[in-house]
Amino acid sequence: MINGLDEYKKKWQIQTDSAIKPGLEAIESALAELDHPETKGTYIHIAGTNGKGSTSAFLANILKAHGHSVGNFYSPAILDLHDQIQLDGIAATPQQMDRAMERLARVRTSLTDFELLTAAAFLIFEEAAPDFTIIEAGMGGRFDSTNVIDPEIAIIPSVSLEHTVFLGDTLEKIAFHKAGIIKKWKPIIVGQLPAEALYIIEETAKSLHADLIQPAEPLALPLKQKGKHQLWNARLAYEAAKELLGFSFDPAKAEMALVETTVPFRFQELYPDVILDGAHNEASIRALVDTVKKTYPDREIHIVMGLMKDKDYQAILRLLEEISEHFTFVEFGYEKEISSKILFSQNRSKIKTIKTLYDILPVPNKKEVTIVTGSLYFLSALKNQDFHMLQNFKNQP
Incomplete structure (x- = not known):
């Protein structure tokens, strides 16, 4: 259930399948009809059992502190589908959503609800053209509809048992799905993962010549977000920003941005x-x-x-x-x-x-x-x- 999506589907007479159907064929076909909006941006892809939303928010604030505009695709919603698609921390407007849905109404490919929302997000980001766009996978990673992008960097904060009906009942099977967001020659940053999961991700990174970055310790900052796990999420965002910004990265700006970050529904x-x-x-x-x-x-x-x-x-x-x-x-x-x-x-x-x-x-x-x-x-x-x-x-x- 995606809060608010039915109203747009009714308004634009869009039929979808509410079932979960892992796989990329449908979303790739729909995006081809839309002239591939998912290729027109600089993306960061985040997949993991926990920590995706917090890491996304931390990274967005660091990038904004360096003067960059940032898009975010979160899952699930806080209020409704509008706040799942954000531009510089501001939820997508009904007008932006209408423009995206008007184009999607002409697409011949049948999509699931989440695929429809993902495609709408890509259209909104294409229109707004932020400097960076942070995409959070909905479920798994490898066959998630967000995995049509070629990100500059991928992040996997954590791996534990989840959605076992779809992703498998072992850490190795779930890690296989998360590892699907790793792309050739592009860095992958990971949190403190169980050995079984880390092995799968290491092997995937090696096969794709992707540099694997695993910080040895969390940051030591007085974050507003409580819990040691948030210090780890902040460290992942910090390392990602260093990779993305290169010589323009300012540690003081990054630390201030992390300290000021708040994330709804995280303590x-x-x-x-x-x-x-x-x-x-x-x-x-x-x-x-x-x-x-x-x-x-x-x-x-x-x-x-x-x-x-x-x-x-x-x-x-x-x-x-x-x-x-x-x-x-x-x-x-x-x-x-x-x-x-x-x-x-x-x-x-x-x-x-x-x-x-x-x-x-x-x-x-x-x-x-x-x-x-x-x-x-x-x-x-x-x-x-x-x-x-x-x-x-x-x-x-």
Whole structure:
């Protein structure tokens, strides 16, 4: 589900397939009909289980601090499809989207929803012509519809088990998909990867004569983004900017840009004691738990959670139970979400309840910090309710 896409499809009478169909044939055919907008820019491609959005935002800010214009293609949305396509941090306008969809309505090739959005992004970036465009893969990498570009540099922040139905049930199989974004003679920057995944990526890089860059340590900066994993993401962005900018790279400008970067839904403090974090798989939940332990060592924690079906909910619950005895489970109107009743029945906490999206957050116990997590789609659903349910937090004494 891509928030807001159906309105454009209806307006421009575009038929799509809502199913996930990994492969590049359709998107390549459609882009050929559009005179290949994906070739008209300087691209950076990012694929990984976690860390894509933060690394993209860090890199965009560094490039902007050096005076460059930057396009970003994020996934999923915060509010709707407009903020998935950004130019210098500003969401694509309805007018820009209409111009892209008008052209796409004449394309004969049948596309999936995500392929349609990807093609629209390329058309918008072609029109705006930013100096750099950072593209975040939607799922996997090798057969993801974003993998039609020839990027100047590729980045893989992390590899862990995800989307196993489509990508495979081992780290090696998933790494094979991520490694698909590596291009011949172009550098690849990687985070701290499991040995099994790193081997696959190293072998792919070697076969393509691509320089592999793996920083030995994270940056040591007072980032607004909490957690050690964000220091690693910042380091990847820093190294990428050095490669892209060459002699014009200014370490002081880069560090200032990193310190000032904020990313929605990445340990975002909406109001005092209300944290939104889009951790949605075992690896990112583990990072969240570590950050909570270090940030709130003496506070009680309330977990508010909505989760997707394809996640290892048992492992996620066990990790979150390390920091909380109070859980609230929510369904958020997405066809692939897991039932809150299942989460409730498998949870081992002392206090647990099920609530709707509309009454999810009552006035908190002032002893507690509330962590809202489990899925970026869940947080997007909350955001689309304009957070009316959070006003009690804002107005509390």
